[in-house]
Every structure is written in C-alpha cells, then in structure tokens.
Amino acid sequence: MTTSRLDTTQKFSFCRNNSKLAEELALQGRMQTLPEKSQIYVEGDSCNAIALVVSGEIRVYKSNEAGRELTLYEIGPGDTCILNASCILAGIGYPANAITAAKTEVLLLPAEVFRQLLNAHSELQLYVYTMLSQRLTAIMALIEEIVFNRLDRRLFDYLVERSENNFVAKTHHTIACDLGSSREVISRLLKDFAHKGIVRGERNVIEILDYDPPFFASR
Numbered sequence: 001m002t003t004s005r006l007d008t009t010q011k012f013s014f015c016r017n018n019s020k021l022a023e024e025l026a027l028q029g030r031m032q033t034l035p036e037k038s039q040i041y042v043e044g045d046s047c048n049a050i051a052l053v054v055s056g057e058i059r060v061y062k063s064n065e066a067g068r069e070l071t072l073y074e075i076g077p078g079d080t081c082i083l084n085a086s087c088i089l090a091g092i093g094y095p096a097n098a099i100t101a102a103k104t105e106v107l108l109l110p111a112e113v114f115r116q117l118l119n120a121h122s123e124l125q126l127y128v129y130t131m132l133s134q135r136l137t138a139i140m141a142l143i144e145e146i147v148f149n150r151l152d153r154r155l156f157d158y159l160v161e162r163s164e165n166n167f168v169a170k171t172h173h174t175i176a177c178d179l180g181s182s183r184e185v186i187s188r189l190l191k192d193f194a195h196k197g198i199v200r201g202e203r204n205v206i207e208i209l210d211y212d213p214p215f216f217a218s219r
Contacts, residue, residue: 011078014127021121029107040098047087049108056104070180082135168206
C-alpha cells in the first residue's frame with residue numbers, strides 16, 4: 001500500500017524533486033474515494049485534514065439562504081483547495097462549501113502533519129503560495145465579470161470557453177451556479193440565444209451555431 005501511495009504522490013508537483021517529502025506524504029496520508037456529489041465541506045466546518053486530489057474534480061462554491069450558488073473555482077488532479085489550506089493554517093472554519101463534481105480520489109493529510117511538512121519543505125511552501133496567487137487572481141476575475149459584464153455576454157463567453165467541437169455538456173443548473181445566477185434566468189437567456197440562431201439546445205447539451213453573432217457587436 002505504501003508503494004502505491006508513493007507512486008500517487010508523483011501527481012503533485014511539490015513531490016517530484018523531493019523524495020523525502022514524497023515518502024512522508026505516502027506514509028502519513030490516507031487514500032479515500034468519494035462518489036460524485038459527496039459534500040466534503042459545508043461553510044463553517046472545521047478542517048481536520050487537507051485533501052490532495054488524485055483524480056476527479058471538486059467544486060468550491062458559496063450559497064445563500066435562497067439556495068442560489070456561485071462557483072468560486074474547481075479543483076482537479078494534482079491540486080488542493082487553498083481555502084482548505086488557509087482554514088488549517090489560520091485555525092478558522094471553512095469559509096465556503098465543497099462538493100465532488102465527479103467520482104474523486106483524494107489523499108487526505110492530517111492538519112498537524114500538513115503544518116509540519118509545510119514548515120520543513122520549501123517545495124510545499126512554493127506550491128501553496130503559487131496556488132493562493134492563482135486562486136486569488138481567478139476570484140478577482142470572477143468578481144470583475146459579475147460586476148462589470150452583462151450576464152448575456154458572460155453566458156456567451158462561458159459557452160465558447162467550455163465548448164468542445166461546438167458542444168457544451170452542461171446543465172442549466174450547473175451553468176447558473178458557475179455564473180452566479182439562477183437556473184430560470186439562464187434558461188431564459190438560452191431560449192433567447194436559440195431564437196436568434198446563436199445556439200441550439202438539447203437535453204443537458206448546448207450546441208453553438210454562431211461564434212460571432214452580431215447580437216454582441218456593439219457591446
């Protein structure tokens with residue numbers, strides 16, 4: 001089992017040039033597989049461990065009393081949640097919510113062990129600081145989009161960015177969460193896009209028909 005975990009640590013950049021850190025992570029960490037839609041944290045939870053993602057995806061989001069959600073960021077293989085790390089380092093409750101977006105395998109490292117390894121290894125420090133910078137930049141961009149850009153333009157840009165061969169495999173609910181809106185608003189905008197010949201919708205799949213619609217030319 002230790003050998004398997006040691007191989008797994010190579011997914012994390014901070015282990016590739018530090019065999020001692022990789023061995024400590026393999027010995028102290030615990031592998032866990034989480035089904036899709038497993039709630040990992042609810043806002044206010046304490047963090048007794050940090051989750052390093054081996055495979056799958058975790059969505060970190062905020063929600064309000066009305067049930068509206070806003071995706072802050074997603075975590076994939078080789079990543080960890082910077083809010084999880086800050087929760088451990090600052091001794092505060094988790095300030096958001098986290099849920100698996102697919103079947104996800106994580107390496108769980110106890111909070112105290114994480115603090116010890118962080119103090120002892122510069123590679124892990126650089127990893128955490130780099131991820132903090134990347135997430136902060138992404139959240140600032142998200143705030144800018146929400147405050148300064150029209151939702152119809154944001155929705156169109158979102159579809160273009162996530163399209164593969166002209167198709168976007170996302171539900172209206174997922175899109176709404178990612179854009180900080182409601183499913184009803186997103187559905188209404190997509191119907192308007194369809195009427196204008198910009199997209200064509202099927203069940204949980206949206207096809208982009210026009211990547212340069214005159215609809216946005218003056219905006």
